[in-house]
Amino acid sequence: MPLKNDSTPVGPHTNRRRLFVAVAIGLAILLVAALGLAHWAADRAGAQADVEARQNARAHASLLESELQKFRLLPRVLTEFPDVRAALADKSDAASRRLDRELEQLAARTDATVIYVIDADGTTIAASNWRAPTSFVGENYRFRPYFQGAMRDGEAELFALGTVSGRPGLYLARRVDVGGRQLGVIVLKVEFDKLEARWADSAAATLVIDAAGIIVMSSEPRWRFRSFVPISAATQQRLRATRSYGDARLDPLPVERVDGGVRVGAELYRQADERVSFPGGTLRLLQPAAPARASANATARVAFLVLLILVGAAIITLLRLVERQTLRQAAHDALEREVAARTRDLRTANDELRLASERQRETDRRYRAAREELAQASRLGSIGQITAGVAHEINQPIAAIRTFAENSLRYLERAEPDKARGNLDTIVALTARVGAITNELRNFARRKPTPLGPVAVQSAVDGTLLLIGDRLRAQGITLDVDIENPATSVHADRVRLEQVLVNLLQNAADAVHGEKEPRIALHAHGSDPVHIDVCDNGPGVPATLLPQLFTPFVTGRPDGLGLGLAIASDIMAEFGGALTLIPSPFGGAGFRLTLRLA
Template identity: 45%
Template sequence: MTTPAAASHSEGLVRRHARLWIALILAWLVVTTTAAYGLGETARKGASAELARQSESAAALHAAVLRSELEKYRALAPAMATDADVARLLLSSRPDPAMLNQRLEALADQTRASAIYVIGTDGVTRAASNWRQPISFIGADYSFRPYFVKAMRDGSAEFFALGTVSGTPGLFLARRVVDGNRAIGVVVVKVEFDALEAEWRASGEPAYVVDPGGVVLITSIPTWRFRTLRPMDAESRRLTLADQTLGDGALTPLPFQTPDNGATRLIEAPLDGVDRPWMHARIDTMTPGWTLHLLTPDRGAIETSVANARVLAALIATLAFGVAAVLLRRRQQAVVRQRAAEAARQELERRIEERTRDLRQANVALNRQIEERMRAEASREALRDELVQAGKLAALGQIAAGVAHEINQPVAAIRTQAETASAYLERAQEAKAVRALGRIGELTARIGAITQELRAFSRKSEPQLRPVSLNEAIDGALLLLGGRLRQGGVRLVRARGGDVQVIADRFRLEQVIVNLMQNAAEALEGRADGRIHLTVRRVGELVELRIADNGPGVADSIRDQLFTPFLTSKANGLGLGLVICRDLVAGFGGELDLRPAETGAVFVVSLKAA
């Protein structure tokens, strides 16, 4: 019976435990959220920094390719400005540009320049590499082009614009031609960047080159050409449109904001109609005022790193709080058990005070039950000992039956050798008698080894596996069975080859060979042409010992259960020989099988080669 005070105390304990669990869950939520956010942001910074390093390296590589491309052409205009044929053409009153046109055409083909042309002081083109083409520059007036004006004034000029004749964008490299101290014309090399832009486009990283005014000149995205990093005022826009011969649709801002400070950071840029994050990198080029901008795709690497970090943080926090929850649960269970024990003790004391007489009667009854239980426990122990002894006797009976099956042949051989030794002694042939007695000693040692295995049954000792000569094991087995085979008229055919080492226990391997040959000999009883074939061969990492006879073979009715204990076709057999042999071979790490044969039975022992 539970008192009101105990019930109230139990309810208070439940409420305290519930508050602890709520606090633990809230702490888990707070810590998990904080850790996931913090570790995610750390991972975001690390992934962004790595992407920024990759983007800066790629931008430097793009700038190096651009610089290499420009250096091929920057030396071409000064070289042509000092050419005698160019000066002769510009100074002649009746010029014939045919030969110079051919030279310029060949030079443009060799250098892959878009066009090379010579302009007089009046701004009219005298000779050009594209003189054969429909868009030939010969006769075109370029006196208004900024690169002509600046070259005539300063000696050289570089200007990126649309061609007035070809309509294609390119970089115009101009060099003044002088005769003494007098300017007589300008040589211009036009460079187009179609191949370079195609390479950038194939890399999958949008790149664009911007002039000092913020106008995109070279780009892997054709729609970005002649757009600006930021809006231009009306006057600057008018002058740039005029200088670069652009249409009214040019000089509009790019569809994304380029960082003003040139820092490498993530931006949002719409490509293929979808806003995606790109890592923006900027690097100066060798051309004054030109800067190269590169957008490296994020490809979800940053968000993947953030997600992985947050999942890891959540797992760690959950694991830590899971351990805390287990500890809290154990502590609460301990407190509950302690409270329950205290309550039981108090209840017991109350009942002792109220029912002392009933307790004494119950104590007497309990003593009687204890005595009965002790007697039952003693009976159970005795019964268990009997069962253990019975199990041991059954196991020893099986082992003894198998050992008796194997010792029969050595005992018979000992008797034969003893009779032989006696006969030799009667004939005064001491040397042969000594050999016979030595064989008796060997057979006695063999019997001792078998009985030692029986004594070691209780210790369950493992066989001593080591490299063993298979020929020596066969010789030992034949020593036991030679007389039996001769008496039975069984001819042994043994293919003796080189010595082969196998992993086995010497005595147990001999026991297997003896048992299998004994079975073969018994199967050949009564046959005049009985033969047993012993063959040893190497198969990969295994060594196979084949024991074949020409007897009646194994009946189909027992072939599938041949290795089942106590299953035998012999009148006086125990059905343990083959079972023991297979277990011994398995202990060596090998296999014992019955192979199909046209006549007789073929048993194969497969062992690991040493």
């Protein structure tokens, strides 16, 4: 009997079975890969949208806080305004009309919607809109919660619809006290139309929700005065009774929690919340999930296409090995079709890259437009940090004024007019100092910079120390100020130059915190160019930050935004100068401002 040959060629049926098995394995791989990529795309899209939502929420909350910090200072200052106290004290028409004009000018300069003064009975005696048909003068607001809260607690805030204008806004109220008497309330109304319009430029929806759960600010106007979550009919009735929301029905939005996000109507969003110093308020940003999902799906499709090509190539290779002769032409045709498909994909990818480039150019344009807004926001943020110091600076002369005034009364009772006159001269000097402090703070908060021109170095340094000097003294920091030529003037804008100096001194103060003998030096020297050096004995700048020290959003502090040095560098470039890092003679960090001589 003949032996079987182990090298007998495999028959065509076996080849077909092997080819079928290979194709089945390839399809299984593609199916598993498709499911895995779909799950990966969903996770990546959610994570990317969450990151964008958190970043945008912080940015929008920062803009809102800047607006609130700017306006909250006004009622505090106005309670000490002599004309306000005079109008409330004697309630004469002449005093009230003079105060009308002053409030009108102040509202125009500060972008406040309206500023008005209410006496202790709730009647408005003066208002910035006294010329308008909807003037508040003569109106009684005793029923308004902000009036009642201010008279009871000293100050109050309320977001509500205006009873005359019908427009929503934030009411900031502060009681005016003189000698223990409650004369009345100064009220400032702020409307946020411009801020909401700026929010609306973003693809995300931005909301501010009050303590009752009602949307009081929104980049989507149709969502205003609706609740984000359902509230009971009894609660709705109680809220309507306050008239804070006018005739709004306070209906809930059609919100549904799905897939780690929220669905409002037909649109799916990712949510991020930020607490804001609003009366019981929360800023909620809803980032559309569709763009991030589309981007992740596109990446997944590209990866699947690559895997499809690899599996297809393996099947084609096996097919050519099994049926080399019969399928040569078929493999060639398949390759041509694949190349054509790749060409179309590359053409599509090229179009997408071109569109992405155009979007990048638009983004750069918006960045340049927003850079000045960031500089203003940084300046207002600095005001928030130095307000406590300025308040302390003002409280000291005010306390002294009261003491000298009380002593003057006793001198007059004793018939010692010369001593009383000396005390009155001292009071005049102290009030001049208070005026200088408040004037410096108001100039520092100006929104639009003035044109460049001569700025005295001594004047800019004095203004900076007026704003931040008390904080340095409170921290026990030794500040060495050395100006070689006090008459030197440089080509700059005083407000922005003070902003740079405030930023550098605050950074230095933060750096020397915890040092046994904290020390900062400010040295102005040179003729042309002029150099201003700010040096400290802190730990210095980490080596890892040196290459990107003046790049936006690069910071060595866990609570920092990384905008201060970047904005300061841009301001110095606009002056035709530069901001550079130099060695500190004390072993810490040193920064040099190089400026042209005026």
